[in-house]
Amino acid sequence: MATVVVAVGSNIGDRRQHLADAKRYLSALSDAPLRASSIYITEPIGPSSRDFFNAVVALSTAEKPEPLIKKFKSFEAEHGRSPDHTRWSPRTIDLDIISYDDLVIQTDTLIIPHPEYHRRLFVLEPLQELFPEWQDPRTGQPVERLLMQASPMRIKKTDLRW
Template identity: 40%
Template sequence: MNTAYISIGSNIGDRLHHLKEAVRALHAHERAEVTEVSSIYETAPVGYTDQADFLNLVVCVKTLLDPYELLAACQHIENDLGRVREIRWGPRTVDLDILLYNNDNIEAENLLVPHPRMGERAFVLVPLLEITPTIEHPVTGIPFAKEVPDDTGVVLWKKVTGVEQLL
């Protein structure tokens, strides 16, 4: 069984609905199970800033999918929930990013794991550390808790105490 951590974000329409639907779809996959979910955080956009604030969370998934199959499943969920890619880092109904997959270091054309920018993004690290506070970067061995950038823009939006709250 593999363990993956996936960041989910939304800033178009009913953001909470999109997050819940993404978690439900991951959990409903016959070869994956969402075992942990962080609280939901609201954050300002990064990169392209002329857009609405995001709701973000991180889930832990136990899966029999290999990383490329998991990526395909995430992209399928994005498409089913109306994701349109017009502007890099632009507005989206939902975005699923594989942050970590076991302790693997994957450098492929369509998949980089650990996610290459996760250490720069408090909106990823704050929820990740909520569900796994001692996790370390699989390549450097440095605890992610020592790498959190300024997190003042990451605001707790809804406390989540279990996966069932989002299913």
């Protein structure tokens, strides 16, 4: 079984419900109880004007990375996300594989660890909440150091349930 860390985000419609739907979906894929961070409200990056709800979950699966990301993209499409969305566009749901055990993968369709996660407080803060001792599989840097190096942004941990 692999431990897969997934970033989940939404800033269109009922953001909390979109995250709850994603959590249910990811729980069904997981072979062990899903671990989930708190929900964070974060400022958008790019042209969007509405804040994001973001969280991180960890699932356990025997599914290989490529088929898993295809399932995630299908789930996103079923929830109204266009496969040809522009970068930083508003979205009903976004599922990104941050890490898959300690694998480092770079293909035309998949990069693990996620190529931008180390710059994103909206991934790093919930990641640290779940895994305070987590280290980047590519660089070995601990999440605490990555947090200190990330660009500042408005981010707030909530008490919302999902």
